[in-house]
Amino acid sequence: MHQLTKNLHEIGRALEGMPALDDITVGGAIATGAHGSSLTRLTTISSQIVALTVVDGRGNVRNISEEQDEEAMNAFRVNLGLLGIIYEVTIRTVPQYKVHTENHQVADTILLENVNQLVEEARNSDFYRFFWFPTAEQLVISRSNIVFENTSKNCETHFIPEVSPRETALFKRYVEFMQEYKLDFGLYLLQLFSLRSLSQPVLGKTPLFTVENDNGTICSRPIGFSHKMLASSCKDCPWKHENASEIKFEESAVAIPLSELGAAVETIGNIIKASPAHFYFTGILFRFLKPSSSLLGIDRNRESVGIEWVLAGRTDRLKKARSGLAATQALVQALVIII
Numbered sequence: 011m012h013q014l015t016k017n018l019h020e021i022g023r024a025l026e027g028m029p030a031l032d033d034i035t036v037g038g039a040i041a042t043g044a045h046g047s048s049l050t051r052l053t054t055i056s057s058q059i060v061a062l063t064v065v066d067g068r069g070n071v072r073n074i075s076e077e078q079d080e081e082a083m084n085a086f087r088v089n090l091g092l093l094g095i096i097y098e099v100t101i102r103t104v105p106q107y108k109v110h111t112e113n114h115q116v117a118d119t120i121l122l123e124n125v126n127q128l129v130e131e132a133r134n135s136d137f138y139r140f141f142w143f144p145t146a147e148q149l150v151i152s153r154s155n156i157v158f159e160n161t162s163k164n165c166e167t168h169f170i171p172e173v174s175p176r177e178t179a180l181f182k183r184y185v186e187f188m189q190e191y192k193l194d195f196g197l198y199l200l201q202l203f204s205l206r207s208l209s210q211p212v213l214g215k216t217p218l219f220t221v222e223n224d225n226g227t228i229c230s231r232p233i234g235f236s237h238k239m240l241a242s243s244c245k246d247c248p249w250k251h252e253n254a255s256e257i258k259f260e261e262s263a264v265a266i267p268l269s270e271l272g273a274a275v276e277t278i279g280n281i282i283k284a285s286p287a288h289f290y291f292t293g294i295l296f297r298f299l300k301p302s303s304s305l306l307g308i309d310r311n312r313e314s315v316g317i318e319w320v321l322a323g324r325t326d327r328l329k330k331a332r333s334g335l336a337a338t339q340a341l342v343q344a345l346v347i348i349i
Contacts, residue, residue, distance in 0.1 A: 011039060011055075015237035023103040024236045027053030027137065030169055032241040037096055043088040043307050045316065046240055047139035047297035049132045049268075054309070056087040057302045061100040064093065075100075080303075087304035108161050109136065109240065110233045111154040113218065115209040118142060118149045122279060125272045132298050137240060141293035143205050144282040145198065150208040150293070154240070157233060164222040165229035166238035171216040172225070172246040181248070182257050185290075185322045189333045194288065197333055201290040208292070258323030262338060264345040265308035265316045268298070274317065277344045287334030291320045317345060 011032040018024055029044040038044070039055040046053035061075035064086065072094075076083045086093055120127060121142060128151070132138040137154035173181075188196035203212060211217045216225050219232035219239075232239065249259060266274055278294065297316040299309035308314055321338065324330040 011036060011241065012243055015241065018103060019106060019235060019237055022106050024106040025055070025101070026058060026104050027051045028055065028237070028241050029053075030241060031244065032237070033244050033247065036099065040087070040096070040099065041089050041091045043304060043309075045297065045299055045309075046137060047299070047316075048135070048137045049129075049298045049300050049313060051136055051300070052302075053137070053299065054088075054302060054304070054307065055101070056304055056307065058102050059083075059087060059099050060102050062086060062096050063098040064096045066094040084303045084305050087302070088306040090306065106159060107236050108157050108159055108233055109154045109236055110157045110161075110231070111137075111152065111167070111219065111239055112232075113150055113152045113209045115148055115150050115205070118144065118147050121149055121275055125275055129268065129271065139295065139297045141205075141208055141295055142278075143201055143289060143293040144279060145286050145288050146201060146205055148205055150205065152208075161233050163229065163231065163233040164238070165219050165232045165234035166222045167219055167232070167234075167240075167242050168216045168225070169218065169242040170244040170247060172244065173248045174246065178248045178257070182322075182325075185257075186325050189324060190330070192333070194286070194333060197288040197290050201288045201293075204290055204292065258325075258327050259320055260323045260332065261318065261320045262342055263316060263318035264342065265299070265314045266345060266348050268313035268315050270348050271296075271315050274315070274345060274348050277348065278317075278341060281337055281340045281344060285334075285337040285340065287337035289319050289321065294319045 011034050014036055015025060015032060027046045027048055029039060029046055034044060040059060043054050043056050052058055064072050064074065066072055074082050074086060128140065135153045136156045139152050141150040206212050207215050208218060211228055217228045219229040221227040221229055222234060222238055295318050299314045301311055301313055302309045304310055321332060323332045
């Protein structure tokens with residue numbers, strides 16, 4: 011994805027929307043329905059393809075296009091790698107554009123008492139998502155809107171920051187120690203660190219927005235080209251280091267109809283009150299999707315909300331329970347019922 015968006019940029023083109031991480035393959039992004047967050051723009055790559063060439067299960071080469079066979083095209087948009095080997099795709103692009111992103115922290119009462127206000131904000135934004143930290147009773151709202159391409163600033167995002175092997179090792183030891191001795195306060199402090207970093211610079215972490223190709227200079231008013239602002243490039247990701255092999259990242263994600271967002275928020279709030287859990291990476295992330303025609307897409311024929319979180323498991327995950335396990339298992343079960 012990084013190479014694709016870079017090549018498009020060089021000829022003045024861009025994708026209408028993209029996933030939050032560009033360190034993924036184009037084929038994988040299409041097959042899994044990888045997505046960003048918007049109710050007004052297409053953010054899944056699968057929804058932006060118009061034709062493809064595939065070798066099917068019988069070894070036949072098939073050319074499938076939206077224009078000639080829309081039903082087949084909809085089956086291939088999110089194919090999970092089950093329909094053959096796709097080796098060429100045609101993707102609809104748009105003229106290159108810039109976005110201005112604003113992240114701000116607020117009390118989570120707006121989510122608990124007036125979730126429709128957030129939905130309305132999403133409808134009036136080009137790209138929109140929010141991060142909920144229930145035990146901190148805080149929310150970080152991230153809103154991005156398209157601006158003129160000739161706007162002077164050139165910034166980029168570090169939503170997933172570069173992390174050195176040493177930092178990865180220290181993090182692994184810290185999280186394991188806090189879980190081993192049930193020091194939830196240590197995980198709560200880590201959560202506060204992450205919460206703060208999503209809206210302002212913090213010591214010890216790459217700023218969320220910096221001048222393009224300059225990780226040290228902060229962008230006070232983050233504006234940049236779409237592929238730099240909507241997707242994070244991560245060369246030294248924590249999961250790429252050898253000493254990160256024992257960090258068991260556990261990711262959970264559920265997509266629900268937008269109409270059920272209020273019920274989902276209430277359910278999550280009740281579960282966390284009964285069994286507190288600290289979401290110390292990015293909180294509980296809410297991302298929006300406009301309807302698509304993908305047969306296996308989580309956004310098929312409906313406005314949807316993706317609800318997801320990432321936590322670190324134990325070094326010995328089969329014998330030692332992760333902190334907050336009861337709460338997160340209850341969340342998954344409850345959200346699946348809401349679907």
